[in-house]
Each structure stands twice: as C-alpha cells, then as structure tokens.
C-alpha cells in the first residue's frame with residue numbers, strides 16, 4: 560500500500576491493490592475457486608489456527624477479492640476493507656458486528672429506503688431501537704442521544720434528498736458520548752469525499768454504484784481504520800456469509816481504475832444540468848450540492864472535492880408532470896440504481912423509497928413529486944436536448 564502513498568488520486572485508482580502474481584499479469588487473476596488445497600494436514604490446521612497466513616476457503620478470503628478490498632481501502636484512506644455481496648449486505652454486516660440487543664442507533668432520515676427499513680423492521684425485532692433524525696441539523700442529533708446510543712449512522716449526501724451532514728461535527732459529538740460514526744459514502748465515492756478525514760469510524764458503500772460504475776455488478780464494501788475492528792468484522796462477515804464473489808470483485812477492481820475520471824465527468828455534466836433545471840420555468844426546485852441555493856452549501860463545500868453526479872428536483876406540476884418527464888426521456892433511462900456511466904432517472908416515492916411508507920418519507924423531505932437523476936458521462940449537450948424535449952411534454 561505504501562508504494563502508492565505519494566501518488567495523485569488518478570494514479571492510485573489505476574494502481575491500488577495490484578500485487579505481484581505468478582507469470583506477471585498486470586491485473587489480478589480471477590481466482591474462481593471456492594476452496595484452496597493445503598500442502599499438508601498440519602499446514603491446513605495452522606491456517607485455521609491463525610498461526611500462518613494463507614487462503615482456506617473463498618467465504619473467508621480470496622486473492623481476487625483481497626486485491627479489490629485493498630484498492631478501496633487505499634482510496635478511502637482506511638486500513639482494510641471487507642467486500643460484500645451487496646451494499647445492503649455491507650450495511651447489515653456493520654450493524655451485526657456493532658450492535659447488541661438493547662442498543663440505540665441514530666440514523667439519518669433521508670437514507671436509501673431498505674437501510675431505513677432494515678433498522679425499523681428487522682433490527683427492531685432484535686431489540687435495537689432507532690431514532691431517525693435530520694442529521695444535517697446537529698441539534699436534532701444531540702436531542703436524539705440516549706445513554707445506550709452505540710452508532711450514529713449517516714448517509715451524506717442522503718438518498719434521495721441530498722441532505723448533507725457535517726461529518727466532523729458529528730464525529731466529535733459521537734466520540735464524546737462513546738458512540739461510533741458509520742457513513743455511507745455511496746453518493747460521493749472516495750474521490751469526492753473521504754469520511755475518515757473528518758473523524759468517522761467506519762465507511763460503507765454500495766459498490767453497485769460509482770465504485771463499479773458500469774451497472775453490471777451488485778456489491779458492497781465496509782472500510783475500517785484498525786486491525787481490531789477488521790478482525791471482528793471479518794469474523795462477523797464470515798458467520799453471516801454475505802461475501803462478494805471473485806468475478807464481481809474483478810469487475811469492481813476494473814471499474815475503480817477509471818473512478819477518478821468518471822467522477823470528474825459525472826460532476827461536470829451534473830453542474831450544467833442542475834443549472835439548466837434551476838432556470839427552467841416548469842421546475843419548482845432543484846437540490847444539488849453545487850448550487851448556491853443548496854441548503855447546506857457551506858458544509859458541502861468543506862466536505863466535498865466536487866458536488867458529484869446526483870440531482871433531485873420537482874416540477875411545478877408535481878408528480879403528474881414528473882411522470883410525464885420520466886415517461887418521455889429517450890437518452891436518459893427510467894431505472895433505479897445510480898452511479899453508472901449511463902444517466903438514470905427514477906421516482907423515489909413509488910420506487911426506491913416505497914418501503915419506508917409515506918409518513919417516514921414526508922418527514923424525511925422525500926415528497927411525492929421528487930424526481931431523482933443520476934447523471935452519467937454522456938455528452939452533456941445530448942443530455943440537455945433529451946431533458947428539454949421531455950420537459951416540453953410535461
């Protein structure tokens with residue numbers, strides 16, 4: 560890892576996690592094997608006892624997976640990472656590793672729907688209580704604190720409102736009260752936001768999004784800062800079983816090589832589109848961290864290297880007009896997910912955030928009319944032409 564220490568981020572993206580392999584391949588081979596042969600019974604036993612390092616079984620570790628994990632850990636500025644079968648598997652692994660019955664969690668109100676539902680309907684059955692607050696307001700976090708608060712879980716920018724939380728302020732507060740801060744960094748990627756720099760303890764990603772970037776993999780990752788946490792999380796992930804597989808790891812690692820240049824293009828396009836939407840007569844409001852009108856613009860400026868590729872907006876004609884736009888786009892595609900090279904448009908209230916229920920959505924600022932755009936890397940003039948013709952029909 561240290562050989563890349565002084566490189567710029569674009570170079571790190573290309574070289575992170577790459578090791579020496581037999582025959583000298585420049586990319587890590589795909590070790591598509593479930594298990595590894597032991598040279599002797601004693602050697603096998605010593606691996607299980609932790610007396611020697613080596614590969615045993617792919618649920619426990621695999622060289623292709625490890626190479627991708629090391630790359631993400633390096634880009635995030637963390638110690639090590641744990642590749643998971645999905646973003647939800649990563650989030651579940653973190654909660655399972657950190658929480659006991661009787662613990663309390665403070666969670667951002669505006670998070671990916673199933674994250675909120677996991678806490679509210681699954682972990683609640685194991686006597687873990689969650690208070691959902693608008694974490695962009697420090698006061699709300701302070702008010703929600705309980706003697707048994709163990710984890711403050713933040714998504715910033717939040718899905719889909721793009722609500723931005725001050726990670727430095729939250730980390731200082733949490734550590735004063737013996738709580739840990741977990742951040743879902745999916746919307747920014749380590750290119751635009753490095754939560755560890757602000758004192759955060761654990762970072763998670765849905766790698767299905769920007770890290771892989773090509774809409775052909777479902778995967779997640781947990782990044783930690785120290786060996787003790789890593790070992791505990793590795794054991795937990797091994798028991799739960801939601802590990803990534805070697806082929807998907809290979810694809811994600813390949814995607815990482817272009818992450819920095821993709822994020823630059825996503826951002827450049829999104830800035831132009833957000834300004835266009837804000838000036839359009841049929842648009843009621845636009846939320847994008849790069850606009851001066853953005854509610855937490857100052858914190859966003861401090862925390863982000865650039866505003867990213869995600870935009871939320873609402874038409875003056877509400878959801879009826881929003882659906883017209885979604886049904887009329889030709890180049891942009893009407894699909895959930897985000898962070899890929901292709902521009903996607905979707906309706907959170909009836910799609911990604913349906914399971915939260917209307918009350919929780921409204922309280923999180925996820926209005927029925929909110930439309931979410933994940934801006935891709937196409938030519939921005941083509942995207943503008945498509946949005947213009949769709950808005951003309953609304």
Ligand code: LCS
Nearest residue numbers: 645646647671745765767778895896911
């Ligand atoms: N965290 C965030 C911020 C997400 O946006 C998602 C998925 C997840 C975690 C879960 O990741 P997965 O298990 O799907 O890899 N977000 C989606 C979305 O907004 N549309 O479709 C999926």
